[in-house]
Amino acid sequence: xxxxxxxxxxxxxxxxxxxxxxxxxxxxxxxxxxxxxxxxxxxxxxxxxxxxxxxxxxxxxxxxxxxxxxxxxxxxxxxxxxxxxxxxxxxxxxxxxxxxxxxxxxxxxxxx
Amino acid sequence: xxxxxxxxxxxxxxxxxxxxxxxxxxxxxxxxxxxxxxxxxxxxxxxxxxxxxxxxxxxxxxxxxxxxxxxxxxxxxxxxxxxxxxxxxxxxxxxxxxxxxxxxxxxxxxxxxx
Numbered sequence: 001x002x003x004x005x006x007x008x009x010x011x012x013x014x015x016x017x018x019x020x021x022x023x024x025x026x027x028x029x030x031x032x033x034x035x036x037x038x039x040x041x042x043x044x045x046x047x048x049x050x051x052x053x054x055x056x057x058x059x060x061x062x063x064x065x066x067x068x069x070x071x072x073x074x075x076x077x078x079x080x081x082x083x084x085x086x087x088x089x090x091x092x093x094x095x096x097x098x099x100x101x102x103x104x105x106x107x108x109x110x111x112x
Numbered sequence: 113x114x115x116x117x118x119x120x121x122x123x124x125x126x127x128x129x130x131x132x133x134x135x136x137x138x139x140x141x142x143x144x145x146x147x148x149x150x151x152x153x154x155x156x157x158x159x160x161x162x163x164x165x166x167x168x169x170x171x172x173x174x175x176x177x178x179x180x181x182x183x184x185x186x187x188x189x190x191x192x193x194x195x196x197x198x199x200x201x202x203x204x205x206x207x208x209x210x211x212x213x214x215x216x217x218x219x220x221x222x223x224x225x226x
Contacts, residue, residue, distance in 0.1 A: 032213055043219035044155070044204065051213050089154060093215060098143050098208045100215050104154045 002027040006090045006103035013080055014111050021075040021106050023064075023090035031092040033057075033066050033073040034100070038087045047075075047088070082110045114139055114207050116218035124224045130193045133221045135205030140185035142208065145215070146178070149202040158203075161188045195225045 007022040025031065035047040035057070048057030050066035050073065057064050062077045073090060090103040115138040125131050135144065146158040158178055159167040167180040181189045192199050202220040209216060 034215075036217075043202075044217040046214060046216065049214060093213075098215070099145065099157055099160065100155075100206070101157075102155045 002031065002092060002094050002101050004090050004092055004101055004103035006088075006106055008104070009087075009107040010109055011106060012109045012111065015082055016079045017110075019075070019077040019080045019084075019108070021088055021090075021108070023073045023075065023103060025071050025073065025090075025092050027071075027092055027094055029094065030068075031094050033064070034091040034093070035062070035064055035073070035075050036089040036091060036102075038089065038105075040086070044089070080108075080110050082112050084108060085110045113214070114141065114209050114216045116205055116207060116216060118203075118205055118218040118221050120221055121219060122222040122224075124226060125195050127196055127225055129195055130191055131195065131223065132189050132191045133203050133205070135188045135190070135218055137186045137207050142185070142210070144182065144188045145206045145208075146180065146188075146190045147204040147206060147217075149204065149220070151200070155204065158190070192223065195223075197225045199223065200225045 003026045032051045034049045036044045037047045048059040050057040053068035055066045064073050064075045087105045087107050089105045091100050117136045119134045144161045147155045149155045157170050158173045159169045161167045161180050161182040163182050179191045204220045205218040
């Protein structure tokens with residue numbers, strides 16, 4: 001079945017560092033790909049998405065490109081802030097049904 | 113985008129009791145989903161709730177434990193029955209926005225069973 005694998009955390013970086021959180025997926029057909037973020041004590045928020053190959057999703061300085069050849073959707077940000085500290089979930093929505101399947105989440109700590 | 117309201121937002125429940133969580137959407141949606149997020153874990157899909165038909169449950173979840181109602185296109189409920197401390201989780205309602213090809217989540221209902 002469909003699945004998402006993302007790098008394990010926690011990831012600890014200093015402010016203004018470059019961030020990459022790896023995400024790869026397994027799916028039949030052409031899924032849509034998402035990154036969701038969960039700030040401490042809050043619900044889940046959609047950060048960005050991409051619906052077809054080579055699409056780039058971007059929001060709040062974060063970017064991710066849908067790479068079908070490598071089945072990846074890595075999250076990147078050029079300069080992280082303390083306020084980016086949160087748990088990040090990579091997810092996919094299969095082309096055969098609309099269920100979202102989540103990765104296990106990566107906890108990010110940004111040090112001032 | 114869809115705006116989703118969940119009630120209650122938080123609750124502390126006694127072992128053996130049941131609690132019903134409500135999910136209200138500000139627009140008509142075909143598909144609604146219920147997820148569980150146990151402490152420090154990722155999200156696990158409990159069931160898909162479509163209006164006019166019985167909910168479809170994922171492996172490991174059964175209707176007797178998690179009965180779901182979907183009376184119309186803007187509302188659904190999830191009941192957590194005969195609760196035990198292992199049911200302490202965040203329960204999230206989500207909906208599919210087909211126009212935007214995006215799934216949105218409510219704020220979650222944070223349940224603690226004591």
